[in-house]
Amino acid sequence: MLDSIKTLARQYAADIVQTRRHLHAHPELSFHEHNTARYVADQLKAIGITPQEGVADTGLVAIIEGTRNDTSSPRRVVGLRADMDALPIHEANEVSYKSTVEGVMHACGHDAHTASLLGVARILHVLRDQFDGTVKLVFQPGEEKAPGGASLMIREGVLENPAPISMIGQHVAPNIPVGKIGFREGMYMASTDELYLTVRGKGGHAAMPDNLVDPVLIASHIIVALQQVISRNRPPASPSVLSFGRFIADGVTNVIPNEVTIQGTFRCMNEEWRAEGKRRMVKLAEGIADAMGGSCEFTIVHGYPFLQNQPELTRRLRAQAVEYMGADNVVDLDLWMAGEDFAFYSQVVDSCFYRLGTRNEARGITSGVHTPTFDIDESALETGAGLMSWLAVQELATL
Numbered sequence: 544m545l546d547s548i549k550t551l552a553r554q555y556a557a558d559i560v561q562t563r564r565h566l567h568a569h570p571e572l573s574f575h576e577h578n579t580a581r582y583v584a585d586q587l588k589a590i591g592i593t594p595q596e597g598v599a600d601t602g603l604v605a606i607i608e609g610t611r612n613d614t615s616s617p618r619r620v621v622g623l624r625a626d627m628d629a630l631p632i633h634e635a636n637e638v639s640y641k642s643t644v645e646g647v648m649h650a651c652g653h654d655a656h657t658a659s660l661l662g663v664a665r666i667l668h669v670l671r672d673q674f675d676g677t678v679k680l681v682f683q684p685g686e687e688k689a690p691g692g693a694s695l696m697i698r699e700g701v702l703e704n705p706a707p708i709s710m711i712g713q714h715v716a717p718n719i720p721v722g723k724i725g726f727r728e729g730m731y732m733a734s735t736d737e738l739y740l741t742v743r744g745k746g747g748h749a750a751m752p753d754n755l756v757d758p759v760l761i762a763s764h765i766i767v768a769l770q771q772v773i774s775r776n777r778p779p780a781s782p783s784v785l786s787f788g789r790f791i792a793d794g795v796t797n798v799i800p801n802e803v804t805i806q807g808t809f810r811c812m813n814e815e816w817r818a819e820g821k822r823r824m825v826k827l828a829e830g831i832a833d834a835m836g837g838s839c840e841f842t843i844v845h846g847y848p849f850l851q852n853q854p855e856l857t858r859r860l861r862a863q864a865v866e867y868m869g870a871d872n873v874v875d876l877d878l879w880m881a882g883e884d885f886a887f888y889s890q891v892v893d894s895c896f897y898r899l900g901t902r903n904e905a906r907g908i909t910s911g912v913h914t915p916t917f918d919i920d921e922s923a924l925e926t927g928a929g930l931m932s933w934l935a936v937q938e939l940a941t942l
């Protein structure tokens with residue numbers, strides 16, 4: 544099986560690169576992946592697979608049934624996920640497959656994920672008489688934007704009928720050299736919540752603060768106090784980040800404004816602490832504003848939960864990756880405080896999200912995701928499709 548998969552991955556590698564380049568040149572923003580969905584559907588039909596289209600509007604689900612033994616026992620189901628959306632970034636790379644859409648770019652590698660999963664579809668469709676069980680391919684929209692395409696796909700039943708016993712996802716990694724794969728058991732990525740504060744006071748001439756309620760000073764106290772929620776109330780073993788990137792006090796040297804707006808992000812890896820931390824922050828900010836004679840309107844946009852890689856599943860997949868890639872090419876990942884909507888699957892079903900190395904320093908492919916110069920070493924795509932196929936059939940076989 545391993546040799547068959549490797550042979551097919553090598554055979555299809557050039558096509559997978561072409562698919563990725565087509566997707567890269569025609570990016571679509573989150574929840575607007577209409578042409579992408581049509582393209583994916585056409586590609587699947589050309590392979591001989593009829594997908595279910597229009598799941599969460601622009602998502603697709605496809606099923607590959609293994610037919611090695613004609614058994615009536617309950618079938619194992621493994622889900623494989625790719626995201627399809629691009630970002631509102633203007634591409635700065637000068638490449639033949641450069642984005643043809645002004646201000647939209649596949650800067651997070653979701654073109655590579657989708658192309659790889661189409662490669663998996665082709666490989667496993669050809670090999671379907673050599674394994675048992677069901678592979679469920681999930682092409683989801685809107686990873687980059689709240690509420691996250693994964694949550695909508697789950698709501699539309701992607702984890703039912705048939706219900707996967709595990710979900711596997713991969714993401715390009717511009718910090719890991721091409722040819723290598725990264726895994727981490729347990730906590731891996733953070734929950735993400737957006738914080739929006741409006742601090743109101745009474746503005747006026749800066750020379751007469753005794754007649755005013757200074758929202759700049761109130762907001763400053765709030766910013767400092769909120770960091771103490773992280774340093775004093777957070778369980779010390781639980782990673783958390785609180786950052787504020789926007790603080791607008793739109794007065795001048797001698798004019799105190801009426802209000803200050805603040806925006807920030809709160810990230811952590813513990814759902815109980817996440818709820819408690821937000822509760823404390825709101826209470827503290829409102830209390831400080833009130834005590835100082837002003838008010839604070841605190842709005843939270845609740846984002847993705849934290850991403851947990853189920854330990855036993857991750858250990859099994861890591862061992863299978865060593866089998867496929869060799870031990871030297873499988874690395875351990877650090878915690879990453881970014882968010883990812885694959886986390887929604889991980890809250891419902893045993894899940895594993897691993898990283899596909901795409902860095903090539905010699906060729907200058909080093910830019911981070913979400914930058915205008917992001918690109919991948921496309922030789923990663925052969926691994927992206929081959930390894931995922933291998934992990935899926937091995938997971939169906941070992942369970």
Ligand SMILES: [Zn+2]
Pocket residue numbers: 651687912913
């Ligand atoms: Zn991204």
Ligand SMILES: [Zn+2]
Pocket residue numbers: 651652653686714
């Ligand atoms: Zn991404």
